[in-house]
Amino acid sequence: MSSSLRVALVTGASSGIGKAVVECFVRDGVAVVVADVADAEGQAVVESLKAKGGTAVYVHCDVTSPDAHAHAVDVAVQTFGRIDVAVNNAGIAGDAAPLADYPIDSWKRVMDVNLNSVFYGMRAQITAMLKTGGGSIVNISSILGSVGFAGAPAYVTAKHGIVGLTQSAALDHAPQGIRVNAVGPGFIRTPMLSAMNDDVAVHEALVALHPLGRLGEPNEVAELVCFLASEKASYMTGGYYPVDGGYLAR
Numbered sequence: 001m002s003s004s005l006r007v008a009l010v011t012g013a014s015s016g017i018g019k020a021v022v023e024c025f026v027r028d029g030v031a032v033v034v035a036d037v038a039d040a041e042g043q044a045v046v047e048s049l050k051a052k053g054g055t056a057v058y059v060h061c062d063v064t065s066p067d068a069h070a071h072a073v074d075v076a077v078q079t080f081g082r083i084d085v086a087v088n089n090a091g092i093a094g095d096a097a098p099l100a101d102y103p104i105d106s107w108k109r110v111m112d113v114n115l116n117s118v119f120y121g122m123r124a125q126i127t128a129m130l131k132t133g134g135g136s137i138v139n140i141s142s143i144l145g146s147v148g149f150a151g152a153p154a155y156v157t158a159k160h161g162i163v164g165l166t167q168s169a170a171l172d173h174a175p176q177g178i179r180v181n182a183v184g185p186g187f188i189r190t191p192m193l194s195a196m197n198d199d200v201a202v203h204e205a206l207v208a209l210h211p212l213g214r215l216g217e218p219n220e221v222a223e224l225v226c227f228l229a230s231e232k233a234s235y236m237t238g239g240y241y242p243v244d245g246g247y248l249a250r
Helices: 016-027 039-051 066-080 104-130 153-176 191-198 200-208 218-229
Strands: 007-011 031-036 056-060 085-088 135-140 178-185 240-243
Touching: 007 016, 007 066, 007 104, 016 031, 016 039, 016 085, 016 218, 031 039, 031 066, 039 056, 056 066, 066 104, 085 104, 085 218, 104 135, 104 153, 104 178, 135 153, 135 218, 153 178, 153 240, 178 218, 218 240
Parallel strands: 007 031, 007 085, 031 056, 085 135, 135 178, 178 240
Antiparallel strands: none
């Protein structure tokens, strides 16, 4: 494997934003490690990328497990010799309920999948990047990483936490050549939103929250992620960048 080949690890990469991100990386000539728990879907993504001339490998990764993150990083290093980029994207919506009624088990699950996983991931990824002189990490937060949303206390808290983790990691590791940024997608057409999109009234209400008059597409988030991961963003670290169709400007 050429030492000049850049290598990216992406969690939650079998669908939605994660899938769009690995497709964007492959178009840019980056080798990708597709990490997910949906094995059949993840393998299908890898085969699709290879059919287009890309370099890719799949690894099963339960993001709630620190050991799984360490294994995913090991697969990247053993397969491609290094890891230059990591995108911590995996996440779930959780239950919809006001805080006083919010199920404790759901709270713990959302924290584990959406927030703890980013800490576990960065801890393993940065350790590997330190051995090769630096790298770039992009964490997928949300527009709800900067504002509240009724009925989603766990999701909102986790996404705010990702922004704080991003800023702390950026400060800790900037001297070692590691950049860390967060992206805040608005409401994007992904499987996570499929139930909302099936309800016409709910869909129209969501669209109305976005001044551009539509929901976003996964590739519109992926383009920013790939930019932040690249050397074109070499002076950018510790930032939080919404991709939200004007949602936060209302």
